[in-house]
Each structure stands twice: as structure tokens, then as C-alpha cells.
Amino acid sequence: MLLARKGHKVLILDRNPFPSDRAASTHMVWHSGVEYLSRWGLLDRLEGTGCPPMRNFNLDLGELVLSGHAPPAGEITMAYAPRRLILDDLLLTAAREAGADVRTRCAVRDLIIEGDRVAGVRFADENRAMHEVRAPLTIGADGERSTVARLVGATSYDVQGRIGGTIWAYFADLAIDDMEFYARPGRMVYAWRTNDALTVAGICFPYRDFRDAVSDRGTTMPAEFDALAPGFGERVRGASRMSRWRTGCASSFCRTPVGRGWCLLGDAGLTMDPITAAGITNAFRDAALIAEAVHEGLEGDLDSALAGFEERRNAVSVPLYQFTSDMARLEPPTQEVIDLLVGLSQSQDDSDSYFGVFAQTVSVVEFFAPDNVQRISAAAARA
Template sequence: MFDAVVVGARCAGAATALLLARQGHRVLIVDQAHFPSDVRLSTHLVWHAGVDLLDRWGLLPTLQASGCPLLTDFALDMGGLVLQGQPPGTRVGAAMAPRRVVLDQVLLDAAVAAGAELREGVTFEDVLREQESAEGRVCGIRGRLQDGQPVQFEARVVVGADGTHSPLARAVGARELVRHGKDEGSYNVYAYFSGLPVDAVEFHSRPERMAYAWHTHHGQTLVGMILPGRSPRVPLAEVEAMFMGELATHAPSLAERVRNAQRESDWTAASVGSHCREATGAGWALVGDAGVTVDPITAAGITLALRDAELLSGLLHEGLRHEGLLGQRTLDAALADFGPQRDVVSRPLHQFAQDMAQLQVPPPEMVNVFMALAGNQAQIDRYFGVFGQTVTPAEFFDPTNLQAILSGAAAASADPV
């Protein structure tokens, strides 16, 4: 009997297992992959709130030693306005973009070092239930090894960290609270380049287009272009010509640097749907993309996964620690608390990303706000903080705050000095 079985050994699952194991719980991690294992469909940006967690868990030095730089400067080019700043209220004061083959392995190694058990090559098939009914409490999983041998593991709680198409979420009947199809979000095209100088994490925002660039491992730079999900797709052989044409039109300075750089990877062109599922039920919980998949335009996914892991592991620790004294209802209460607390952060960021993914021209009132940000460094930093997850969308876009931005700009323009 394990305290927890975690299905999925990538960043959300490995982090959850790491934190539970460090708190003294017996944890099993299962995954159908063998590690190290990469994830191609990821722009792998970890925002400030996520880097702060990695630092607090003692993993940041290992990631830096792997050759992944800290990203401390940020620039948003909106055409007639360029904003530069840093999110406020951070521990490390930086983001980073580790390749997933490195990040996931660092978290997984730390989880195993903390005492978690890892079983690779296990394909999840279904959950075990205390009663043979769809309503019975989940008490473990059954699966199959690569040679076809069936296996099953019992646990007090099962955590699904098995991605956006989560088989575990289907097995437990997790309801979808929100769903947006691929055409309702963004369409992302990107590749890796060497010899491409970037002084900051760059965003170039234009109507129906968003270009971006940031440093990752091996001295390489990830460069991408985001279009509306409803945009027509082009054959893979034509992706590079399309990309360079779009980049030259919307971000010519970046396009020039890309032309002088060396592409080091194939092109990736993809769109994903987004959703928010219910977070928990009797004996189970979902973390990371299994619970909330956010449109990639804000690159919020990994940071939210790490936040999920810390929140859930803390609640489960209290529930498991007191379960023997106070009965099963303590663990049930811990599980029930996870969804509401997760959604305080995740649901607004999910909607913020979905709104951004439309890539529409801001309404006139918001154009006025962005223009009023010029010269107001504290508020510029707070806007970057919405992405860095140190400032909530509700805090920045609160009408009182927006009015303060406009009033500050008006006062500055009226100042004769």
C-alpha cells in the first residue's frame, strides 16, 4: 500500500512526488516512457513564480549547472510602444527556459533521491475502486508492463499527472468545467537556432500575430510565431517560408537576426485545445495539464504545474498525516480543498491566455492604458508580473488600477517640469 501513486513522471507528477516523499510519504511514480525523455511540444518557459519554487526546492543550482541561463530582462514590442521591465515580488528575479528532457529529469531524480519509487514502462489502464462501481472510492491503479504483464498498485490517493489527454481523468470521470477547441486558441510555429543574439526575452505583439524569442540550453534560442488558431495551415515543407515572411513583416529586427543564425531543429507547428477539469474526487486528484491545460500563448503551463504540485502535496500531507487519527474524512477534506484553491490562480490565468490567444486589436480604452504605461516603470513591471505569475490578472486589470495608470500619465503630461 502506497500513500500516493502518481501517474505521469514529468514536471507536474515528478514535483508532486518529490514534495510528498520529502514529507515522509511512500510514493510510487509510474510512466509509460523511459527516462530521460524529451517533450517536443513545449516552449518550456518557466516564469518567475515557477523559478522561485525550483529555488525553494533546492533544484535551481542543478538546472543552472546544466547550462540553462537565467532570464532577467523582458521586452514587449507593441509596434508604436516598447515596454521593458521585470515582474515584481520575486525571490530569484528571473525566468528560465530549460529543455524538458533536462527539467523533467532534474525533478524526477530529486523525487527518487527523496525516496519515491519509480516504475517506467507502465501503461495505465484503469483505476482500482473500493467498491465495484463507478462511484466507488479510488484506491489504486492497474496497468500493463511493456511485455504485456498486468500490474496493479494500491494507494490511499491516486494523482493524475498524465497530460492534457489524461487517461486517468477519463477513468475517474473528471468533468470538464471549461473547454476550448484548437481553432479557438492559438497556432504556434517555432524552432531552435544557434548564433542568435537576444538581449532579453522578446515579445513582438501585432494584430493577429505574436513573435517571441528566448534563450534555452546549449547556447540556443527558441524563436516562434503565434497566429490565431483559425489560421489556415501550410504544408510542413512551406512552414519556414511562411514563418520568415511573417517575421519579416511583423518583427523585422528579429527576422534579420534569425536570417544570420543557424537553425538547429526541425520546425514545430501545432495548436492545442485548452480545458479546465474538476480537480479531485473520492481518492483522486489531477495536476498540471491533466487538470488545467492553458493556451500556450502565455507560456503559463509549467509554472502552473509546479504550483499545483506544491499546493496539492501540502494538502495531501495534512490529510495523510491525520488520516489514522481522524479517519478518512480528513483526506477527503484535503482533496476537496485543492480544486477551489487551485482555481483561484489557474482559472483567471486560463481565461487570460484564452483572451490573448484571439490576438485581436485591443479596444480603444486598453490602447489608452498601454500608452499611459510609458514612463510608469512600477506599473510596467506589474504588467509583466501578470505573465510571471506574481501579479494576478484581477489585480492589474482592476478598474481602480487602470484608472490610476491613466491618471498618472495625465498628471505627468501636465507637469511643466
């Protein structure tokens, strides 16, 4: 969409039909991601789908409860969690309007290589007929199991594997206050609002427990809600489950995202555990960075323009990746973490800044700077 708007010829290939309801996505677009939608002129369209804005964070830690609002992203003070069939359709419609050629049910089978460069793709259409398209740049925005990454042999690094997993469902008549979280050792309960007056409610597990929970999710999930957060569990039992129990689990890794004639975007280049629900927001940021670099490069030196993308991506995404990986282990909090959380409970501004880490309006590096952590934790001694 962004490149087509800049006047470039764009072909989008996807093996799936659209719109589709992505079972692996819990839908969250944090404040930073919403700001991109606003910048691209798509926020009004999202609001027109009836997806409710969410501003209130509520984090129940057992003996402590933190509530507040993340600092804004520009003028954006809210998050949204649109169903993927709605968000994906909105984005593809905007891409078509910008002039992109969107073809679904088309699977990339191979890359065209000329010398040491990727020069296009060979793909099969829905009738299995093969086609060849040449292009100065092939962008893999094809997820954790990226075909483009595999075909170019993209190098993986800081690989942490499967750390956790999540099980969730849609519920009707489940009253919540925007976004609710219940953090317990070994578990994280979450709930937020989506389209059609529905609520997404689920639990994050360490991977070892996730595998067991998946096998008997119909029994496991209600019992887990009751054990972890009895009041919330009672509300869940009084609501109507409107879908099957869905699952999400990703291997955590970083990949080298650029090479000669190719680049990787979103989960194809860096996949993190779903516990921070960062995937869509990360993909929007990558798209903005890539579009800027490609537009510059297609009018000059493409390789040079893309060379800085990995560094710019990693400056934001790698600290968040490490934070997410640590959180996904769901280990009992250390005394240092307890002191930090108690300190947060003494300051609304600091609580809001902590929520801003998730909303991606406060950088992980800034919030967890030793001086800042020490300052916040000092309040625990006075509590």
C-alpha cells in the same frame, strides 16, 4: 518528489522514456515557478546545467515598446527556460533521491474501484505485462489528454477549445536580450534563451491561421518573421536553425480536479493556451498545493484535505486562464487596451507590474482591477 520527501510511499508511472525532449513545450519557467525550484533545493542544480537566467522583458507593440523587469517572487528575480529533457531529468532524479519508485514505459490501463473510491491502478509495463497497484490516492499528472481524468469521468467546465497554436525552433547564434516579444494583430513573435547557447524562437497564431501555417511551416515561418518584425527576422536569417520546426496547440478547459481517491495536477486539471507559457509554473504550484493537502490528509481525512484544492487552484489559475484565452485570440486591440498600453509606457513601475502578470508575481485580478486600469489609462491622456 514532495510526498516522498515527507516520508510517503510514492510510485511514479510514465508511458514515455526519460529523459525526452518534449516537442510541445516551449520550456519557460517563470519567476514564480523558479521560486518553487529554489524552495525545493533544485535551483542550484538547474543553474548547473548552464541554463541562462533571464530578467529583461522586451515587448515591441509596433508604435510602442515596453521594457522592464517583473517584480520578484520572494528573492527570485529571474526566469529560466530549460530544455525539457534537462528539467524532467532533474525532477525525476530528485524524486528518486527522495525515495520515489519511478517507472518509465509504463502505461495506466485502468483504475481499481472499490465502492465509490479509486483504490489504485492497473498498468502495463514495457513488455506489456499487466500489474496492479493499490494506493489511497491516484494522482493524474498526465496532461491535457489525461487517462486518469478520462477514467474517473472528471467534469470539464469553462471549455474554450483550441484558441491558438504556436510554431517554434531552436536557433544557434541568435542574439537576443533575454526575452523578446513582438505583438501584432493576429500574431505574437517570441524568443528566449535556453540550454546549450540556443534560443527558442517562434510565433503564436490564432488557431484558424495555425492550421494553415503548420502545413508549410518551412516557408511560412521565415516570411512571417520578416513581415512582423523585420529587424528580428534579419537576425533569424543570420542564425542557424538547429531543429525542425515544432508545434504546440492545446484545448483550453478547466476540470474538476479532485474526487474520492483521485486528483488531477497541472494540465490534466486545467489546460490553457501556450501563449503565456504558463504550463510548467502552473504545474509546480499545483504540486505544492497537492503535496501539502495530501500530507495532511493521509494522516487524517484525505477527502476533506483535498476538498479545498480546487478553490485554491482556481483563485490563481482561473483569472490567468481567462487572461490567456483572451490574449490567444490575438485580436486587434480595443481603444481601452490601447489606452492601457500607452499608460504603461509612461510608468516603469506599471510596466514592470504588467510583466509580473506573466511571471505570476502580480495577480491578474490585482493588475486588471478597474481602479488600477483606470489609473494607468489616465496617463494615456497626458502622453
